[in-house]
Amino acid sequence: MTKIRVYEYAKEINKTSKEVITKLKELNLPVSNHMSTITDEMKEKLEQSFKPKVEEKATKQEKSEKSNHNPQQQSKQNKPNKPNDNKKKQSKNHNKHQNKHHNKPNQPKKEQAKVKEEKQEPNKITYSGSITVAELAEKLSKPTNEIIKKLLLLGVMANKNQDLDEDAIELICGEYGVEVEQEVEIDQTDLLTYIEEDDPSNLMERPPVVTIMGHVDHGKTTLLDSIRNTKVTEGEAGGITQHIGAYQVEANEKKITFLDTPGHAAFTSMRSRGAEVTDIAILVVAADDGVMPQTVEAINHAKAAEVPIIVAVNKIDKEGANPDRVMQELTEHELIPEDWGGDTIFVQLSAIKGEGIDDLLEMILLIAEVEELKANPNRLADGTVIEAQLDKGRGSVASLLVQNGTLKVGDPIVVGTTFGRVRAMVNDLGKRVKSVGPSTPIEITGLNDVPLAGDRFVVFKDEKKARQIGELRQQKQIEEKRGDKARVSLDDLFEKIKQGEIKDINVILKADVQGSVEALAASLKKIDVEGVKVNIIHTGVGAIKESDIILASASNAIVIGFNVRPDTNAKKAAESENVEIRLHRVIYKAIEEVEAAMKGMLDPEYEEKVIGQVEVREIFKVSRIGTIAGGYVTDGKITRDSGVRLIRDGVVIYEGEIDTLKRFKDDVKEVAQNYECGITIKNYNDIKEGDVIEAYVMEEIEV
Numbered sequence: 117m118t119k120i121r122v123y124e125y126a127k128e129i130n131k132t133s134k135e136v137i138t139k140l141k142e143l144n145l146p147v148s149n150h151m152s153t154i155t156d157e158m159k160e161k162l163e164q165s166f167k168p169k170v171e172e173k174a175t176k177q178e179k180s181e182k183s184n185h186n187p188q189q190q191s192k193q194n195k196p197n198k199p200n201d202n203k204k205k206q207s208k209n210h211n212k213h214q215n216k217h218h219n220k221p222n223q224p225k226k227e228q229a230k231v232k233e234e235k236q237e238p239n240k241i242t243y244s245g246s247i248t249v250a251e252l253a254e255k256l257s258k259p260t261n262e263i264i265k266k267l268l269l270l271g272v273m274a275n276k277n278q279d280l281d282e283d284a285i286e287l288i289c290g291e292y293g294v295e296v297e298q299e300v301e302i303d304q305t306d307l308l309t310y311i312e313e314d315d316p317s318n319l320m321e322r323p324p325v326v327t328i329m330g331h332v333d334h335g336k337t338t339l340l341d342s343i344r345n346t347k348v349t350e351g352e353a354g355g356i357t358q359h360i361g362a363y364q365v366e367a368n369e370k371k372i373t374f375l376d377t378p379g380h381a382a383f384t385s386m387r388s389r390g391a392e393v394t395d396i397a398i399l400v401v402a403a404d405d406g407v408m409p410q411t412v413e414a415i416n417h418a419k420a421a422e423v424p425i426i427v428a429v430n431k432i433d434k435e436g437a438n439p440d441r442v443m444q445e446l447t448e449h450e451l452i453p454e455d456w457g458g459d460t461i462f463v464q465l466s467a468i469k470g471e472g473i474d475d476l477l478e479m480i481l482l483i484a485e486v487e488e489l490k491a492n493p494n495r496l497a498d499g500t501v502i503e504a505q506l507d508k509g510r511g512s513v514a515s516l517l518v519q520n521g522t523l524k525v526g527d528p529i530v531v532g533t534t535f536g537r538v539r540a541m542v543n544d545l546g547k548r549v550k551s552v553g554p555s556t557p558i559e560i561t562g563l564n565d566v567p568l569a570g571d572r573f574v575v576f577k578d579e580k581k582a583r584q585i586g587e588l589r590q591q592k593q594i595e596e597k598r599g600d601k602a603r604v605s606l607d608d609l610f611e612k613i614k615q616g617e618i619k620d621i622n623v624i625l626k627a628d629v630q631g632s633v634e635a636l637a638a639s640l641k642k643i644d645v646e647g648v649k650v651n652i653i654h655t656g657v658g659a660i661k662e663s664d665i666i667l668a669s670a671s672n673a674i675v676i677g678f679n680v681r682p683d684t685n686a687k688k689a690a691e692s693e694n695v696e697i698r699l700h701r702v703i704y705k706a707i708e709e710v711e712a713a714m715k716g717m718l719d720p721e722y723e724e725k726v727i728g729q730v731e732v733r734e735i736f737k738v739s740r741i742g743t744i745a746g747g748y749v750t751d752g753k754i755t756r757d758s759g760v761r762l763i764r765d766g767v768v769i770y771e772g773e774i775d776t777l778k779r780f781k782d783d784v785k786e787v788a789q790n791y792e793c794g795i796t797i798k799n800y801n802d803i804k805e806g807d808v809i810e811a812y813v814m815e816e817i818e819v
């Protein structure tokens with residue numbers, strides 16, 4: 117019996133590990149992550165279940181190949197950061213009006229005739245964007261009238277200056293037995309466009325890049341320090357460690373790169389910017405404390421990024437340490453030790469005493485080997501910004517992680533929307549270096565401005581080009597700031613489902629109590645609209661937090677809040693990241709809404725709009741009236757006819773209508789920001805000091 121890992125099998129059949137894992141789960145076959153093993157028997161079942169789709173895909177591909185012979189366009193990146201996956205990202209533009217035509221210079225008639233004579237009828241033509249009847253005729257070396265006639269026979273009335281659509285072009289070319297290929301327009305500002313794909317024969321092993329995650333106080337920083345102290349100085353005597361956002365150590369004559377900012381927030385905020393630098397996540401769990409909320413968050417963040425997890429059970433030196441309990445608790449999150457039949461690596465250690473560090477490093481190298489992390493050191497470098505700041509003396513200083521190629525002093529470079537020439541490079545030991553290869557963190561100077569963490573960088577051969585691209589990117593960023601970013605919203609889910617752009621709807625679920633989380637999650641998971649399912653990537657109890665939004669943004673997810681609200685930071689983040697938050701108080705309504713969106717039946721006409729918030733600062737109990745909330749409008753306004761929600765510690769306690777709204781003794785229609793007011797809620801008296809009254813209206817939205 118042969119066994120292979122999920123990710124290997126996925127590669128074999130041209131699918132992502134996630135797709136294979138989902139399928140295995142559907143088939144009720146044992147699987148926990150991409151390292152899980154697949155037996156022959158499982159393989160057979162998988163093959164059968166994938167079969168119809170694989171064939172379907174093939175026909176689709178054949179079809180698209182027919183109309184578009186660009187192989188690069190079909191290759192969707194699995195993981196854009198992996199150098200061997202760096203396919204050219206090209207955007208296809210079908211919008212006729214946006215495409216520029218290059219008018220052919222007017223040639224004298226005689227010359228034209230000569231050209232015509234010399235021209236042979238082509239076997240294949242190419243075009244980009246759109247093409248007019250006359251242009252097509254020219255490409256086919258046929259008289260324009262002939263094409264117009266053919267079009268007429270096909271039921272298309274067109275004059276010579278008319279743009280033809282893809283189908284018409286294909287039909288006409290088909291009539292002449294000419295192959296047609298649409299050239300894809302390249303987005304000049306997309307840095308990925310400039311990263312050429314590597315020939316697999318040029319790829320060499322590269323060090324893994326590791327992030328440490330875990331709950332507060334479980335020992336992430338201590339572990340990072342401990343690894344650095346025990347390992348860095350061993351190899352590099354005399355080096356003075358310097359904080360550049362990441363460092364490298366050596367174990368068993370191999371290098372490992374550690375990102376210096378522990379925690380999943382940094383990890384995911386990088387990911388939400390499109391940067392995927394981490395190859396392996398170390399999940400630190402304190403043996404005396406066990407699995408805590410942020411442990412679970414970290415697991416979900418790592419899983420969402422499809423990054424393999426090694427569990428570091430820390431603080432085993434402590435009294436009350438119970439590593440078995442940690443292992444037991446983690447089984448609930450599909451992290452099962454190998455000894456218990458799973459495939460997650462657990463390492464027990466004491467970060468403070470430096471015990472178990474060698475084991476951990478060994479395991480990292482083991483996973484790295486399995487993952488076959490490779491890069492090509494013999495090319496121009498590209499990678500990601502780890503952190504950057506403005507230094508008084510040195511100007512813009514950026515810590516970069518080289519992900520492919522070799523970065524050299526003097527290289528012309530574009531970093532995010534900044535550019536320049538690499539003036540000097542300093543490594544994590546504070547040493548000046550002239551060149552560095554893949555997976556190396558390095559601090560550079562020489563940029564015209566300060567880039568952002570998570571920005572990509574690409575080296576160019578010539579400085580002029582780097583400047584030109586950098587400036588174009590800067591310009592585009594300014595324009596984008598004015599416009600808006602694509603947003604994952606329920607309203608456009610259906611479109612995406614229809615177009616086959618999404619197969620799963622990613623959801624982050626927050627609720628007031630664990631019971632609701634579970635009930636809602638279970639119901640959402642059951643929704644299946646023509647094979648499209650809900651994929652719950654993270655759940656939690658309590659208010660919607662900024663980290664939920666960042667995870668949503670990184671995973672193209674929507675956030676569903678049940679009886680909870682977003683806190684202020686989350687609201688801000690949702691706005692800037694364009695993440696949709698749907699708030700509900702009735703479980704079946706939440707389910708209905710998602711289901712309706714998936715079926716394309718979402719009623720688009722009304723949308724709830726929160727218009728203001730009132731902080732309850734004093735309570736007056738009047739037997740005749742009930743409880744009067746003496747409040748202060750902290751945000752927006754509150755109107756007499758608005759709906760209200762009473763929120764206590766981020767949780768919705770009651771939803772209803774206003775009974776009376778007063779300024780001093782007078783009934784008023786509305787109270788604006790920074791004014792005090794008195795409010796009573798219809799049929800509700802349990803208002804407390806410190807509560808927040810949220811006012812909302814139902815607003816018609818443009819369709």
Ligand SMILES: Nc1nc2c(ncn2[C@@H]2O[C@H](COP(=O)(O)OP(=O)(O)OP(=O)(O)O)[C@@H](O)[C@H]2O)c(=O)[nH]1
Pocket residue numbers: 330331332333334335336337338339378430431432433434465466467468469
């Ligand atoms: N006994 C013992 N204490 C440890 C160990 N590792 C860390 N600690 C202690 O645990 C406390 C928290 O450690 P940190 O490394 O700051 O934890 P952290 O996860 O980085 O915490 P945050 O940065 O707050 O998220 C410190 O007092 C450490 O000295 C260990 O292996 N054994």
